[in-house]
Amino acid sequence: MNDKLLRINLTDYSISTEKIPESVVLDYMGGTGYITYYLYKELEPKIDPLSPENKIIIAPGPIQGTKIPVSGRYAIGTKSPLTGLYLDSNVGGFLGPEIRFTGYDLIIIEGKSSKPVYISIKDQKVEIKDAKDLWGKFVYETDVLIKALEREPKMRVLTIGPAGENLVNFACSSSDNFRNAGRGGLGAVFGSKNLKAVAVKGSTRPTNGDREKIESARKDIVQRAKNAKDDGHLLYKHGTSWLVKVASDLDHYPTRNWQSGEFEDIDKLRHEVFAEKYKRFRRPCYQCPIGCSETLDASVFDWVEEDRKEIAKPEYETLAMLGGNCGISDSEAVIHANYLCNELGLDTISTGSAIAMTMEAIEKGLVEGPEFDDVEFGNIDKFLELIDKIAYRQDIGDILADGVAQAAEYWKIEDLAIHVKKLPFAAWDPRAKLGLGLSYATAAVGASHLRGWPSTSEIPEKSAIKVIDSLVEQQDLKTIKDCLSICHFTHSIKPALGFDDCVNILSAAWDKEVTAEDLTDVARRIWIMKRLFNMREFGDKKPIEFDNLPKRFMEEPLPSGRAKGKTAFVNDEDFIESRRILYEKRGLDAEGVPIEEELKRLRIK
Numbered sequence: 001m002n003d004k005l006l007r008i009n010l011t012d013y014s015i016s017t018e019k020i021p022e023s024v025v026l027d028y029m030g031g032t033g034y035i036t037y038y039l040y041k042e043l044e045p046k047i048d049p050l051s052p053e054n055k056i057i058i059a060p061g062p063i064q065g066t067k068i069p070v071s072g073r074y075a076i077g078t079k080s081p082l083t084g085l086y087l088d089s090n091v092g093g094f095l096g097p098e099i100r101f102t103g104y105d106l107i108i109i110e111g112k113s114s115k116p117v118y119i120s121i122k123d124q125k126v127e128i129k130d131a132k133d134l135w136g137k138f139v140y141e142t143d144v145l146i147k148a149l150e151r152e153p154k155m156r157v158l159t160i161g162p163a164g165e166n167l168v169n170f171a172c173s174s175s176d177n178f179r180n181a182g183r184g185g186l187g188a189v190f191g192s193k194n195l196k197a198v199a200v201k202g203s204t205r206p207t208n209g210d211r212e213k214i215e216s217a218r219k220d221i222v223q224r225a226k227n228a229k230d231d232g233h234l235l236y237k238h239g240t241s242w243l244v245k246v247a248s249d250l251d252h253y254p255t256r257n258w259q260s261g262e263f264e265d266i267d268k269l270r271h272e273v274f275a276e277k278y279k280r281f282r283r284p285c286y287q288c289p290i291g292c293s294e295t296l297d298a299s300v301f302d303w304v305e306e307d308r309k310e311i312a313k314p315e316y317e318t319l320a321m322l323g324g325n326c327g328i329s330d331s332e333a334v335i336h337a338n339y340l341c342n343e344l345g346l347d348t349i350s351t352g353s354a355i356a357m358t359m360e361a362i363e364k365g366l367v368e369g370p371e372f373d374d375v376e377f378g379n380i381d382k383f384l385e386l387i388d389k390i391a392y393r394q395d396i397g398d399i400l401a402d403g404v405a406q407a408a409e410y411w412k413i414e415d416l417a418i419h420v421k422k423l424p425f426a427a428w429d430p431r432a433k434l435g436l437g438l439s440y441a442t443a444a445v446g447a448s449h450l451r452g453w454p455s456t457s458e459i460p461e462k463s464a465i466k467v468i469d470s471l472v473e474q475q476d477l478k479t480i481k482d483c484l485s486i487c488h489f490t491h492s493i494k495p496a497l498g499f500d501d502c503v504n505i506l507s508a509a510w511d512k513e514v515t516a517e518d519l520t521d522v523a524r525r526i527w528i529m530k531r532l533f534n535m536r537e538f539g540d541k542k543p544i545e546f547d548n549l550p551k552r553f554m555e556e557p558l559p560s561g562r563a564k565g566k567t568a569f570v571n572d573e574d575f576i577e578s579r580r581i582l583y584e585k586r587g588l589d590a591e592g593v594p595i596e597e598e599l600k601r602l603r604i605k
Contacts, residue, residue: 006104006126008119010193011052011111015126020106027603029506029522030061032088032482034106035077036526036533039086042108045536049081049185050167050192052112058099058158058198059107061485062509065100065206067214069221070487070497072097072286080184081192082169082350082403083422086444086533089186090482092285092293093179098156101202109195118159118197120150123204131196136162138343139174140308142197152201159197160187161345163391167191168401170350170424171391174342178295178312179285182347183448184423213508224493225289235492238271239292240316245270247320251432251459251563254325254425256377257356258418258552261429262561265329269319273331281310290489296335303336314338314348317449320427321352326359327377337387344391353424354400354407355386361413371396418550421446421534430549430568431558434458435467437568438578439475441547444530450488452478459563460570464578472585476523477502483522525602528587528594532604535593543592547579 003025005018020034028037035057047053060074074096077088099107102123109119116131129149134142143157156175163171164187171187172180181187190196225236234242244266247253251261263269274280278300284291295310304311314322314334322328322337341348359377361367375382375396389397399407404424408417418425423446430437435454443451452475454467480502481488490497499516507514535543553568554575569575580590587598594604 005106007108009111010113029483031075031485034059035088036529040533049079056109060096060099065097067218069287073485076181078189081188082185086530087184089181091181093176094286095156095175097286098200113194116194121200134196146199155199155201157199160190163345164191166393169403170347172345178342187345209509210511222289227494239294241271243316251561252428257360261558263324268329269323317427318348321349325356333380340387350424353404357416366413423447432563434460435464460566463574479523
């Protein structure tokens with residue numbers, strides 16, 4: 001089992017190791033579970049997220065570095081500077097397995113350096129090094145320079161760009177150049193600690209687990225991925241860009257700050273466009289048979305530096321939030337915007353949300369002044385200019401850099417700010433799927449699309465109560481996947497990876513029999529502890545006051561398409577009753593507070 005914790009204090013440069021208690025391993029498993037436990041146990045309530053008291057926790061799961069596929073991931077978490085609440089993010093690539101190759105299972109970074117530094121981890125050798133000459137550098141250049149300084153071309157580098165250094169509240173941390181912990185501002189927490197990067201190189205593969213069962217799991221997942229690929233699943237051929245047309249056809253696609261769920265120029269952003277216009281390279285995560293991620297030949301873009309051979313192809317969320325949501329239909333403009341966000345270290349979802357909100361406010365005459373001139377839907381030059389201004393906190397970019405909710409409050413345009421708990425919505429409109437709004441409303445981090453979807457394709461033309469059981473099941477499955485740090489695109493193997501698969505995978509990794517009931521309790525323990533963390537930040541307010549949806553989704557029906565005339569719930573009463581039932585199934589009282597009986601059952605103190 002995983003049990004080695006590396007603790008790094010940037011204030012006094014102390015470095016120590018600890019044993020993770022067996023009870024924590026069994027009750028929280030790894031990944032998001034470890035993050036939840038240690039943030040709840042070690043952070044004092046009400047601390048400033050950008051203060052030395054905040055912590056960065058990097059947590060691979062129990063299967064990283066083994067032969068089990070779709071596990072090239074890690075979880076990373078902190079107290080969010082954007083929301084002031086719990087935050088975790090799950091990231092692909094190679095860093096997660098590399099951390100386990102060093103012999104560590106968890107990294108906690110605390111304190112604040114008096115000068116810019118980076119952390120070098122080479123197996124058991126851990127050093128804090130000067131990063132003065134790296135400060136201000138873009139993500140790609142930082143990666144290249146650190147590998148040269150460390151004389152380790154295969155080192156895995158987790159870094160921030162200028163946005164994190166400038167404490168933009170939705171700045172990313174980035175590994176493998178474009179694998180981003182996008183949501184909630186982890187990059188700003190790095191910047192607040194004067195931490196430019198964490199560089200990792202390990203040499204020892206984990207030996208835990210039942211090797212025969214692990215090999216059996218490997219073969220099974222590889223075969224199921226092959227089944228889906230042979231059946232023509234487009235994820236295997238085009239990555240997530242295939243979802244662009246799917247989302248628009250289903251009325252999920254955010255258009256002009258969520259004023260619509262379908263984009264009239266969607267054909268200009270479809271996956272076929274990228275296949276026809278650009279040379280692509282498959283870039284799968286560690287030991288992944290799906291390989292959804294792609295890069296593009298950089299030589300065709302005159303705005304890319306000459307030494308770059310490849311740049312990231314935009315994922316679906318980016319093609320939506322920096323595409324139709326900003327009225328942009330030019331594929332190269334979205335590629336350029338994605339490139340800028342990756343290099344500067346900005347979350348594309350939050351950046352697109354901030355720009356789109358500003359464009360709508362200008363369109364409706366709610367803000368005015370020379371700084372807003374020509375910032376309108378579809379204006380590519382102003383669109384790209386605003387990305388730079390946000391990263392460097394210039395002009396109106398300084399206001400937007402605080403976040404969508406914060407900027408809306410400043411300009412008094414709150415109804416145009418599309419968020420839950422100050423986290424902007426991911427690119428799936430809840431007015432087009434029955435019960436999806438309940439997932440967004442109750443997620444601890446805010447409006448993330450990766451916290452569980454109801455298992456239905458119906459639109460919200462009837463009560464959402466019928467899909468609540470499936471939502472709870474999916475929330476639990478997502479939580480366990482994030483503890484294992486396994487990819488959510490395992491829903492695209494055939495048959496899809498389910499809860500029983502997670503039971504078998506963990507049993508193999510731990511060489512210890514675990515049951516579905518064990519994992520269900522782990523998932524529910526973590527779900528409730530995230531809520532307890534947030535409750536300490538709510539002050540005198542109750543959780544129910546934060547478990548809500550923006551006015552747009554509750555009161556403004558979709559204007560066209562498959563879900564024309566629909567809001568996220570059939571009426572306010574249905575939302576209120578659905579939320580009440582979810583609370584009950586989650587062991588919460590009528591105000592969203594965990595009941596003592598459930599806390600005792602799950603051994604939460």
